[in-house]
Amino acid sequence: xxxxxxxxxxxxxxxxxxxxxxxxxxxxxxxxxxxxxxxxxxxxxxxxxxxxxxxxxxxxxxxxxxxxxxxxxxxxxxxxxxxxxxxxxxxxxxxxxxxxxxxxxxxxxxxxxxxxxxxxxxxxxxxxxxxxxxxxxxxxxxxxxxxxxxxxxxxxxxxxxxxxxxxxxxxxxxxxxxxxxxxxxxxxxxxxxxxxxxxxxxxxxxxxxxxxxxxxxxxxxxxxxxxxxxxxxxxxxxxxxxxxxxxxxxxxxxxxxxxxxxxxxxxxxxxxxxxxxxxxxxxxxxxxxxxxxxxxxxxxxxxxxxxxxxxxxxxxxxxxxxxxxxxxxxxxxxxxxxxxxxxxxxxxxxxx
Amino acid sequence: xxxxxxxxxxxxxxxxxxxxxxxxxxxxxxxxxxxxxxxxxxxxxxxxxxxxxxxxxxxxxxxxxxxxxxxxxxxxxxxxxxxxxxxxxxxxxxxxxxxxxxxxxxxxxxxxxxxxxxxxxxxxxxxxxxxxxxxxxxxxxxxxxxxxxxxxxxxxxxxxxxxxxxxxxxxxxxxxxxxxxxxxxxxxxxxxxxxxxxxxxxxxxxxxxxxxxxxxxxxxxxxxxxxxxxxxxxxxxxxxxxxxxxxxxxxxxxxxxxxxxxxxxxxxxxxxxxxxxxxxxxxxxxxxxxxxxxxxxxxxxxxxxxxxxxxx
Numbered sequence: 001x002x003x004x005x006x007x008x009x010x011x012x013x014x015x016x017x018x019x020x021x022x023x024x025x026x027x028x029x030x031x032x033x034x035x036x037x038x039x040x041x042x043x044x045x046x047x048x049x050x051x052x053x054x055x056x057x058x059x060x061x062x063x064x065x066x067x068x069x070x071x072x073x074x075x076x077x078x079x080x081x082x083x084x085x086x087x088x089x090x091x092x093x094x095x096x097x098x099x100x101x102x103x104x105x106x107x108x109x110x111x112x113x114x115x116x117x118x119x120x121x122x123x124x125x126x127x128x129x130x131x132x133x134x135x136x137x138x139x140x141x142x143x144x145x146x147x148x149x150x151x152x153x154x155x156x157x158x159x160x161x162x163x164x165x166x167x168x169x170x171x172x173x174x175x176x177x178x179x180x181x182x183x184x185x186x187x188x189x190x191x192x193x194x195x196x197x198x199x200x201x202x203x204x205x206x207x208x209x210x211x212x213x214x215x216x217x218x219x220x221x222x223x224x225x226x227x228x229x230x231x232x233x234x235x236x237x238x239x240x241x242x243x244x245x246x247x248x249x250x251x252x253x254x255x256x257x258x259x260x261x262x263x264x265x266x267x268x269x270x271x272x273x274x275x276x277x278x279x280x281x282x283x284x285x286x287x288x289x290x291x292x293x294x295x296x297x298x299x300x301x302x303x304x305x306x307x308x309x310x311x312x313x314x315x316x317x318x319x320x321x322x323x324x325x326x327x328x329x330x331x332x333x334x335x336x337x338x339x340x341x342x343x344x345x346x347x348x349x350x351x352x
Numbered sequence: 353x354x355x356x357x358x359x360x361x362x363x364x365x366x367x368x369x370x371x372x373x374x375x376x377x378x379x380x381x382x383x384x385x386x387x388x389x390x391x392x393x394x395x396x397x398x399x400x401x402x403x404x405x406x407x408x409x410x411x412x413x414x415x416x417x418x419x420x421x422x423x424x425x426x427x428x429x430x431x432x433x434x435x436x437x438x439x440x441x442x443x444x445x446x447x448x449x450x451x452x453x454x455x456x457x458x459x460x461x462x463x464x465x466x467x468x469x470x471x472x473x474x475x476x477x478x479x480x481x482x483x484x485x486x487x488x489x490x491x492x493x494x495x496x497x498x499x500x501x502x503x504x505x506x507x508x509x510x511x512x513x514x515x516x517x518x519x520x521x522x523x524x525x526x527x528x529x530x531x532x533x534x535x536x537x538x539x540x541x542x543x544x545x546x547x548x549x550x551x552x553x554x555x556x557x558x559x560x561x562x563x564x565x566x567x568x569x570x571x572x573x574x575x576x577x578x579x580x581x582x583x584x585x586x587x588x589x590x591x592x593x594x595x596x597x598x599x600x601x602x603x604x605x606x607x608x609x610x611x612x613x614x615x616x617x618x619x620x621x622x623x624x625x626x627x628x629x630x631x632x633x634x635x636x637x638x639x640x641x642x643x644x645x646x647x648x649x650x651x652x653x654x655x656x657x658x659x660x661x662x663x664x
Contacts, residue, residue: 029503036504040513044520161596163603164619164637167626175627238569247605292509296600300623310512311604314519326508326516334507 022345030338035087037330040321046079048319054309077087095324097146100316105324108309113328114199115185116298116305120290122225127232134233135240139248140267150237157234162293165299166227173223183302190216224301232286238339239282243275250274277348284340288333381403393657400549400653406646414462421456425613428452436629446631448621454632458639464614465643468529468598469591475533476585480540485575487541488548489567499545505538511597518606520560525614528607532597536590547579581658592644599640615640 011161025207053070060071070076074085089095095105138150173179181187185201190213194205205214247253248271256266295307302308307323372389376382394400413420423443428434428451437447447456487498498578505513519532551557552575560570601607602616610617622633 026397032500033504033507040508041516044516048520079615138368155645155648156641158648159592159596159641161599161603161616161619161637161644163600163616163639164633165639167619167623167633168637171626171630244567288509292511295511295515296603299604310515314515315605319519322516322519326512329512330508333509337507 012081018244026338026342030290030334034332037081037327038087038090038335041327041330042083044326045086045319045323095327096320098313098321099318100313100321108321109306109324111199112165112304112306112309115201115303116291116294118200118202119221119224119228119297119303119305120287120294122221123228123290123293124232124283124287126225126229127236127286130229131236132240132279135237136244136267136272138237138241139244142245147241150241154234154238157231162231163296163300164226165230166224166297169223169227170300180218180223183300185220185303186213186217187220198256216321224297224303227297228290231293232290235289236279236282236287240275240279243278244271247271247275277344280343280347281340284336284343288336291329291332291336390657393430394653397653397656399649400656403649403651403653405645406642407650410466410643410646413459414466417460417463417475418633421453421459423453423456425452425457425460426611436625436632438629439631445635446629448618448632449625454618454635457618458615458636461613461615461618461636461639462643463597464525464608464612465598465640468525469530469594471529472533472536472594472598473587473591475529476536477540477583479488479533481544481576481579481583483537484544484546485543485548485571485579488545489552489575491552495545498541502538502541505535506542508535510535510593511600511647514597514601515543515604515606518601523606523609525608525612528598528601531601532594539590540583540586543582544579547582548575551575551578553566585651585655585658586649588654591647591651595644595647 016244053066053073053075056073057065057069074082093106095109097103098105098108101108103302134146134150134153138144138147141147165270170182174182186205190205190210192215193210194201194208197204197207201217204213205217244267248267249269253266253271256270261270291306294303294305295311298305298307299304299311306329310322310325310329313319313325368388371385373381373385376385394404399654429447431451434443434447434451436449437451438441439446443453443455443456448454448457483498483502487495487502514528514531517534518527520526521527521530521573557570557574560574565573598607599614599619601617602614603620605617605620608614608617618636619633619640622629622631622636625632
């Protein structure tokens with residue numbers, strides 16, 4: 001009796017220890033990856049053919065001025081020390097000032113990020129709401145019309161250039177049919193009707209009861225969100241199909257059918273529940289991919305998000321902004337991947 | 353009375369018999385036989401054959417661009433009368449803002465696309481192969497270090513890392529190719545490593561080791577060839593992604609520079625005339641779509657033949 005209790009206690013302690021070890025492992029992986037990201041952006045910043053000193057003092061400055069600015073920027077220090085300073089600054093969120101906007105890069109990024117988040121979230125929602133049922137249908141009715149349809153949808157999603165599809169969407173639904181509003185987040189007429197709090201226009205306008213402004217924002221976001229949603233849906237439906245096919249071939253499905261459960265119950269309660277675990281990973285990955293897809297989408301739809309910020313800065317050789325933005329997107333990408341990994345471990349008891 | 357047994361309908365004869373012979377007389381015959389079997393499996397998939405057709409067409413168009421294109425891709429016609437003309441019998445796909453024939457530009461653009469794809473594959477595949485096989489075969493701290501580096505490169509979204517590299521190196525097609533290659537090799541390294549881990553402990557590797565082969569010899573002569581087939585599949589499947597990334601860079605003005613007829617940059621030009629002269633943006637986009645689709649279909653088909661484990 002006593003020994004059993006002790007054993008149980010020991011079991012708990014070892015479980016705790018192993019989960020602590022897991023967490024430690026995660027933290028180490030996260031830290032080395034972030035360090036690597038910083039190293040890559042630092043390296044990219046060094047190979048730029050633009051001399052940052054000349055960019056500040058001009059090419060006719062006397063030698064001592066040049067030298068002083070060089071020292072102020074820390075460019076005379078050894079590379080390792082420069083990297084250390086860069087790291088210390090990056091950790092505190094100091095990426096320097098943007099040449100283009102003259103604001104600190106972090107402020108710019110904080111202003112732009114909600115717009116990207118809004119778009120990517122809506123896109124993922126569309127992908128999940130349409131993609132998962134489509135994938136299930138394709139798996140259940142294998143070889144049918146809907147299965148072929150999902151296949152074609154997926155193939156096209158992997159082959160269509162997103163910027164081209166966005167332009168064609170604008171041409172058809174905005175210019176020709178007039179169903180949606182054009183580029184931008186909201187019409188100027190409505191933009192003074194609400195005060196930006198979260199910088200997520202749909203939330204701000206809805207919370208402040210400005211429904212006209214809300215619907216205008218909806219008509220602006222719907223096309224880019226559907227565009228991102230399509231790519232997300234192409235990926236999610238294809239993966240759902242393959243996970244469901246995998247589950248439907250398992251013995252427990254046969255057992256459930258033998259028991260006389262209805263087909264609906266077998267599919268939705270039993271098979272989907274097991275397919276849902278890897279699906280969570282897929283959804284997180286697709287969300288991360290949309291962050292990337294948003295670069296081109298935002299350029300087309302004049303969407304004032306992170307993607308547009310990076311491309312604008314690129315065209316003006318504003319390296320602080322480019323590298324800061326790259327680092328932030330890279331970090332978001334790494335975190336999302338990590339979250340999907342953690343969720344997978346949490347949801348699937350077999351990985352424990 | 354019974355006479356000679358009738359030959360079975362399925363029994364191969366002539367050329368096929370030679371190809372399918374269970375006892376090939378030379379290595380060459382055996383290889384051709386394997387190739388023939390692969391082709392038979394491949395050609396049973398009509399979509400894969402369509403993909404192969406598209407890719408072959410791309411290559412042919414690129415080779416004979418000068419013969420196929422009716423007009424110059426660089427110098428346009430009369431700017432007063434031939435600018436932004438809709439598709440017609442003289443200009444099949446219309447003309448752009450500099451009175452250049454869009455069809456001719458798309459035809460010549462196939463060279464740019466092929467150039468990018470081939471160079472990226474030639475740069476990224478050996479890097480991935482080397483990193484993956486060395487990492488998998490040696491194991492230990494070499495493996496840890498190499499895989500951590502691979503993970504870091506995998507952690508960046510591809511287009512964004514390529515953007516940052518091009519920003520640093522300066523816009524241009526060569527830099528775009530380098531940037532895409534730098535972002536392409538990590539998945540190849542992962543695949544090569546996974547394959548190497550399976551090969552590493554096989555008996556034949558032990559036998560080669562006992563014969564006294566050096567580590568580089570084992571890796572290059574015995575491990576690398578066995579990793580190739582799954583890597584070829586992955587690279588082919590990746591080509592569509594490479595084309596899309598290159599087109600995206602071109603669209604942002606960071607890839608091929610004007611007047612080079614790069615499809616992504618052509619779409620970007622068309623953006624300014626989208627509403628009234630839609631064909632300027634639409635036509636090059638269709639070309640990108642068709643070619644990426646071709647590589648995707650071909651890759652799917654190759655995967656089914658060369659790597660049946662991965663096919664679902």
